[in-house]
Amino acid sequence: MWLRNNLNHQNGMRSLEVENLTVSVEGKPILNNLSLTLPKGEVHAIMGPNGSGKSTLAKVLAGHEDYVVSSGAVLMDGENLLELEVDQRARAGLFMAFQYPVEVPGVSIANFIRAALNARQGEGDSFDAIAYYRRLYAEMDRLGIDRKFTSRSVNEGFSGGEKKRCEILQMAMLEPKYCVLDETDSGLDVDALKIVAEGVDHMREDDRGILIITHYQRLLNHIIPDYVHIIVDGRMVKSGDKSLAIEVEERGYDWIKEEMAASV
Amino acid sequence: MPPATTVNPDSDLLTETVFEHFQGRHPDLPPWLLQQKRQSWMEYRSLPLPNRKMESWRFSNVRGLGVDPFALANPINGHSRAALVARSQDLDSCAGRMVFGNDDLLENSPLSWEMTEKGVIFEPLQTAFSKHSEILEEFFMAQKSALGSEKFAALHTTLNRNGTLLYVPEKVEIRLPLVSRHWAFGENAAVFPHTLLIARDQARVVFVDVYSSSEASSRQFACGVSTVYAGSGAEVEYHHVQNWGERSLSFNTLTAIAQRNSRIRAFGMNLGSKYSRNEGHSIIEGPASNAEFYSLTLSHLDQEMDQRTRQTHRAPHARSNLLFKNALLDSSKTIFSGLIKVDKAAQQTDAYQTNRNLLLSPKAEANSMPGLEILANDVKCSHGATTGQLDDNQLFYFLSRGIGKLAAQKLLVFGFFEEVLEKIDNRELAEFHRRLVQEKFKRS
């Protein structure tokens, strides 16, 4: 017993651990005793039908106040994530790419990302503006974002694809330890999907864990996940490799629901 | 450290002899001006102080609007003068600058030879009263205050002795902004800054008035009047930055008169004073003209920013727009009272008025009275007023990127202000406004 705990602890120092998480919103249970381990260096995908609780998981991890955790824990490299405020979690290394990125009139993308980087600096550290713009432009070029976008207001008047690319741009600039992508593929055409997927794939590193939440497997054609998990009704019901995603694509979710019903 | 002032009881604004004392100090006033001052002194004394019953002072905290502790400002000594001048270099590129301290001219960076040749006048009123009396007799205080501060306008006329005359002749364009910097110095000093801007037909000019105190925390009394005339086809941009010491009482009346085809844009920035009353009146005198009033306010502590506006349309086919945005911290309070008034003759008017208040503290209070009086039927007029808080979704988005709550709030306020700031074409000028907001945040 001691050994196992210790081992978990060791592994826990290099992973995002979701343990028996139960979550409700406005009194309605959404996630039920859900567990998941995302080690650094791996890409996991979470799939599930509409209303299964996929996006709730992303928001709970980010710390949205509408979601109440009634039991369970989330540890990020051993640190209790649930005790941290939203911005503290982000600075500790968690990044969520929003399904619906928020429009912020009057605040330019350059200022926004700069403020986010500034927040990660220690007191008295000076900000190197030239190096910042050099990096920003490089990432923008790679994601095919027009450099003129730096002075545009965050997400305001952006197309769906532009919004999602802007999320990936922020992710690249902030270099998080763990990335949670909440239905980043929704509303994208084939070309935009490819650019976004390449952007994410580019972020794949031994020191980073990536969690992709998606309804369809098409994004997974571009980013091959190490594991695929299926959520139904707030429970983790099945895990497997990439082939599970393809099976879901072909057969839908009903067969999993039937399997579940049969096992009860 | 605010310098100690030696108070001469005769210069106390409350005493009946203050006007005589003023005359004694300034024996060389031209007779026409003296006559005008005598009249307005009587008017000042006959008019009542604002009270709660007056519609034009609704919601204002009228207690404490007395002039009791204040006295005519004393001249500033050499050392302090130099320090204030050194602090007046806000814009690197400007076509001319005057610096006033307690209504005395401290510095005058003159116009280029070319501009002077073309007949542009940029002159302190003190000398302009006699040098350009033909202009001043016609235009000085020719517009009556109509939005409630009649008494303070009368006091201004009586005790004003300096300010800016900016006269731009027909078809002359001045690309870079001109600046007048007004300083108040010493506790309880009373100052009466004045601006008279006349742009003749098809002239173009950008002018900036900046009002501040030597100490951000000081108390002074400021009672100013600004008038902007735009001749046919003229384009005038006027900036009014109110940044008086934060225990000050300040009044300002701005009147802008737009002739045929002209365009006036006025930008207000309100940061200073304990109580600040700003009255802005745009008068559409000529057809097809356009008057735009924009204002930003960032208030904190127990500041009260009292804003009263009117858009008077007397001529047809014209347009006016107004956008006042207020961000309120702590237990500060704002009042916006605006009126679009469309006369019978002003058919085909397009007039808009918007007031947006962002409450950032549980104790802040925003009052909004957007009004319309429409006497012509073929018009498009609308107003909108909203009062709310920071958007939860935006705040969450910022936090989720690791930006702390205070930093996020600050950025969102900048975002809120940007809608106005982005309308300023001169980038250095827009940056100057942003810097002032930044500095105010540092004081908060």
Next chain:
Amino acid sequence: MKNENAINIDREKGNFHYDTTYEFDAGIGLNERVVNYIADVKEEDDWVRAFRLKALKIFNGKPLPTHWATKDLENIHFDKFRYYLSKGQQPSRTWDEVPDDVKETFERLGIPEQERAFLAGVEAQFDSEAAYSRMKEDLAKDGVIFVGSTEGLKRHPEIFRKFFAKVIPIADNKFSALNSAVFSGGSFIYVPPGVKVKQPLQAYFRINAESFGQFERTLIIADEGAEVTYMEGCTAPKFETTTLHSAVVELIALKGAKIQYITVQNWSSNVFNLVTKRARAEEEAEVKWIDCNIGSRLTMKYPGVILKGRRARGEVLSIALAGDGQHQDTGAKMIHAADETTSNIIAKSISLGEGRSTYRGQVHIPRRLRGCRNNTECDALLINANSRTDTYPAITVRGNHNSVQHEASVSKVSAEQIFYLMQRGMSEGEAMSLAVNGFVNDLVKQFPMEYSVELKRLIDLEMEGSVG
């Protein structure tokens, strides 16, 4: 001149009067004797008499509110009116018992017919007192009270006194003080807990006499979980001299109750209509004022809701039509006094000829409240070159947990639209009527059917002859 025709047609229905003999007449002018006369005739308790006399003092001490309101108020000569006129009979329970001249009046106005068609109860007031008052019997079994205020004060003093003048104090304004001094008539309604009155209760206020002042006082109490809809209609003949109508209406919606109050006013253009209407909504209660103002010389009326209990809701839907020479000075007041209270104001006005419509609004959200919301929309339509509209809202919000939104617009009927309709064969007047009905349509849809039909008809009549 061209508007004259339209107005005559419009007033046709209400513009008649019968010579009537009155048993009781307080005489001309306003003084303590008149107030005592009213209290004597009504055989009122001492507290009511004291209340009236106190109100008279306050009325005399208050100036006219001309620092914000129109100077036309100065043309009201309070010493030239008669303040109380009645035949001295008890309100009848059947139309047969109503005196012939009075009955004929209400028959011409269609009241008995409406009662049969869709009403749960009717009270018909003729000058100072109710002439007819009747409610369906099953409602009485449920404990619902629906009587004239004179009768209510006599027969249910324990309820009446508890709620009377609590929402609108005597000194609220000069005209509430006037009403408090000389009030007579109006409705008294009490709906017991949980009782939902399905069909509307209706009151009809008729001014018959010349140089007369009508001062009805209505008090409606919906107890916990109760629901009631009340409708009032008003008319008067067109006299050369002015007539004064100054009512006070107080609504109290206790926890979870719902009150809907509908007014379709069609006063003749010699009437000064200066009315104070306010409601108090307790926890989760809902009060909705639907207010249609057509006619009168000057109407000043700003129905309000004090949102006293958590999650209370208040709403004012208002339509004003200012014909030539008329001034509709209307609006709404929403005083938020508890968390999560919401209010909604939609005001539409139409100004015709030299008509003037004014919107005044007040929205107040004090410190320490959370989750309060207000939404206000005011739209004005100007028909002729001399028509006028004003908008004067005042909004105060304290604290950063509430949100308020106000929007107003002024426009004229689109020339394109008129051209389009005329090309399809309509006359300009018909086209204009259609456009105006379109302007108010989304509001009218919220009215009970019988009233929306009536309103459309009135707008059509008023619009006739306004163009050309």
